[in-house]
Amino acid sequence: QKEVEQDPGPLSVPEGAIVSLNCTYSNSAFQYFMWYRQYSRKGPELLMYTYSSGNKEDGRFTAQVDKSSKYISLFIRDSQPSDSATYLCAIPGGGKLIFGQGTELSVKP
C-alpha cells in the first residue's frame, strides 16, 4: 500500500464549479498536510498546508483534514480557468515529502 494515494484524474469541470480533490494516507503519525499546485512545464508550488485535523481556508481554497479516516481534501470554490493545473497532496515524513500521484484539473470557460 502506498503511503499517500491520490486519484490521478484527469478531472474536467466547467468554470464556476466546486472542485473536490482528495488523498488518503496510511500512517496515523503524520501531522502536517500540504497541497502543491503544478502548472504545465513548471515546478510545484505550495498552495496550502494544515496541521492536524480541521479546516483551513484561503480565499476560494479550503483544505480539510480528517485524521480519523486518514483523508485529506482540497476544495476549490468558483473554479476559474487559471486553476487548471495538477494538484499534489504532500505529507512530510521520514526526512522527505511524500507525494500523492497528483490530480490533473482542467477548468473549461
Add this chain to the structure above:
Amino acid sequence: EAQVTQNPRYLITVTGKKLTVTCSQNMNHEYMSWYRQDPGLGLRQIYYSMNVEVTDKGDVPEGYKVSRKEKRNFPLILESPSPNQTSLYFCASSFTQDLNTEAFFGQGTRLTVV
C-alpha cells in the same frame, strides 16, 4: 528573487554518456533534494541532503549520485544513463529538514535517454 535554479531545462543524451544536472538555491536553505516525476507515479525522491557534506538515499537512488560541497549547490550526476532514467527531474530546497515549511522547486529538467 528567491529561487531554485536547475540547468539544463531540456536534455537528450545517449545511453552511457555521463551527465550532470546542476541545482542552485539562493535562500540559504539547509535541506535540498532531488525528485523524479513520472506519469502515474508522481514525484519520487532520489537523494536528499540535510546540510553540506551530508547526503542520503531517497526512494529511487539507483543509477544516481549527488554531492553537497557547498550549501547552495546540489548537483545530480548520472554516471551511465539508461533509457529508464528518462523522466522529469526536480530539485527542491527547504529551510529545515523538518519539511513542515515550504519546499521550493526548480523549473524542472526534462531528460531523455536514447
